[in-house]
Amino acid sequence: MLNLATHCIYRLCPYATARVANYWASLTKIGGSLTFMRAHTVSGNAKMTSRRKSERNAVKRSIHKCETETSDKNQKQTRKKQVPKRLKPNNDLNPDDILQSSYKGIRTPVYGLDRLTDSFYDVPCEDLAKGLLGKVLVRRLDDGTLIKGRIVETECYPGGEDKGSCSHSGRITETIKAIYMKPGTAFVYSTYGMYYCINISSQGAGAAVLLRALEPLEGLECMQLQRQKGRKSPSSQKELRAQDLCNGPAKLCTSFSITKSSCNEQDLTTWDGMWIQEDESSDPCDIVTSHRIGIDSVGTKWASKPFRFYLLGNASVSRRDKAREETFKQ
Numbered sequence: 001m002l003n004l005a006t007h008c009i010y011r012l013c014p015y016a017t018a019r020v021a022n023y024w025a026s027l028t029k030i031g032g033s034l035t036f037m038r039a040h041t042v043s044g045n046a047k048m049t050s051r052r053k054s055e056r057n058a059v060k061r062s063i064h065k066c067e068t069e070t071s072d073k074n075q076k077q078t079r080k081k082q083v084p085k086r087l088k089p090n091n092d093l094n095p096d097d098i099l100q101s102s103y104k105g106i107r108t109p110v111y112g113l114d115r116l117t118d119s120f121y122d123v124p125c126e127d128l129a130k131g132l133l134g135k136v137l138v139r140r141l142d143d144g145t146l147i148k149g150r151i152v153e154t155e156c157y158p159g160g161e162d163k164g165s166c167s168h169s170g171r172i173t174e175t176i177k178a179i180y181m182k183p184g185t186a187f188v189y190s191t192y193g194m195y196y197c198i199n200i201s202s203q204g205a206g207a208a209v210l211l212r213a214l215e216p217l218e219g220l221e222c223m224q225l226q227r228q229k230g231r232k233s234p235s236s237q238k239e240l241r242a243q244d245l246c247n248g249p250a251k252l253c254t255s256f257s258i259t260k261s262s263c264n265e266q267d268l269t270t271w272d273g274m275w276i277q278e279d280e281s282s283d284p285c286d287i288v289t290s291h292r293i294g295i296d297s298v299g300t301k302w303a304s305k306p307f308r309f310y311l312l313g314n315a316s317v318s319r320r321d322k323a324r325e326e327t328f329k330q
Contacts, residue, residue, distance in 0.1 A: 093172045095180045095205045102181035107270050111140055115268070115275035121184035121200065125207040128183075128200070129156040130309050133287060136279045137214060139256040140272060147222055147256050149214030149246055150279055153310035153317050155292050157199070159206030163298040164305070167206025178265045179208040186274065188253070188264040195250035198258050200268065212293075212308070214246035215316040216255070223255035243315040286312040286328055290321035 109115065116135065121128060132151045139147040159167040159179070166176050166189075178187035179201045187199040187208055199208035216223055223245045246252035253259070258274075268275050290308045310317045312328060 093174070093177065093180075095170075095172060098172075098177055098180040099182060099205075102185060102267070106267070109270050109272055109275070111272045112138060112275040112277065115277050116184075118182070118184060118269050121269070122203050123183075125158040125202040125204060125209060126156045126307070128202040129154040129209045129307070130287060132200070132209060132211070132276070133309060133311055134279055134282050134285065135276050136217065137211070137256070137274070137276055139258065139274050141222075141257060145219060145222055147219035148217040149252065149256070150217055150282060151211060151213075151276075152215050152314040153211075153213035153308070155210040155212055156307040156309075157208050157210060158307075159204060159208075162305075163302045164292060164295040164307075165206060165208075170206065172206070176206075179206050181265065182267065184267060184269045186263050186266045186268055186271075188258060188260045190260060191250060196253040196259055197249040198253055198263065210249060211252060212249050213310070213316050213318045214252045214256075215314060216242050216245050220245070226255050226257055227251070229254075247316045248318045285314070288312050288321060288324050288328075290324050293319060 115138075120131065123131065132154050135151050137149050137151055141147070157165040157167075159165045160169075162168060167179055172180060175189065176187070178185050179199060181201055183202050185201040187201060188196050189199075191197055197210060199210050201208050220242060224239060227240060227245060244251075245255050256274075263274060266273060288310050289306045290310070291304050291306060292308045296303045310320075312325060
């Protein structure tokens with residue numbers, strides 16, 4: 001009966017049938033729209049979440065970069081602070097007081113009794129630089145080993161107006177105090193942060209003579225070992241020629257194990273660790289006078305001063321002046 005009634009209604013009311021069909025079509029369309037909107041919303045949320053995550057990551061990277069740059073900057077500042085600054089002149093240091101105090105506590109040496117005495121060193125700087133040529137530098141190591149070399153090249157640094165001297169214009173610091181001590185005192189300083197050079201004080205405040213080259217005489221094996229220390233490349237491990245062991249101020253200090261901690265401010269007239277003596281076996285040699293090396297920055301006037309001296313024809317000289325040598329042939 002119900003089906004018959006329904007059939008009659010659909011047959012009698014075509015309009016109602018159309019309305020019902022449109023209603024169901026509308027619901028279907030609305031449902032599809034909702035499904036699309038839900039899918040679009042989910043997709044949008046996913047994109048939004050992804051975009052926000054990317055933004056968060058970008059912020060994190062930016063913060064990490066800033067922290068890294070700040071850390072690097074702090075490390076650089078720390079490294080700069082660790083670099084020792086050049087010492088300023090100390091107004092509390094008095095040259096006369098330093099000289100007088102260096103004479104106190106003079107002892108009698110046990111070794112090297114034939115060494116040069118005070119009178120040899122207590123002369124003007126230029127005279128000492130020439131007088132040292134042909135003399136023998138003797139180094140006695142802690143184990144008793146003796147190393148000897150003939151002095152063949154020197155440089156004069158008289159101080160005062162000489163801009164090549166570290167004591168220029170009366171400059172004085174704890175580092176260079178040794179050149180204000182009594183004549184014959186060793187002044188050892190560091191160069192390039194890894195090598196050493198040795199000077200010997202002379203007459204005159206702040207005056208000293210730099211030892212530039214030696215001719216090896218005794219203890220060559222020990223010199224070879226000292227020169228090989230710290231060398232890593234295989235090519236640098238080969239044995240050096242005797243004339244190349246001490247042909248430079250830093251080379252001779254390395255070969256003779258001369259360091260600032262062991263030799264600085266030592267009196268060569270009394271110290272058992274090092275002294276200078278006469279060489280009876282050497283023949284007289286001509287002395288070549290030339291300009292000093294490595295001080296061009298102080299200006300031509302002082303860099304060209306004839307304050308370097310060396311023995312003519314000696315193979316251990318660090319640098320020859322062939323133009324000056326020609327004058328000996330005339």
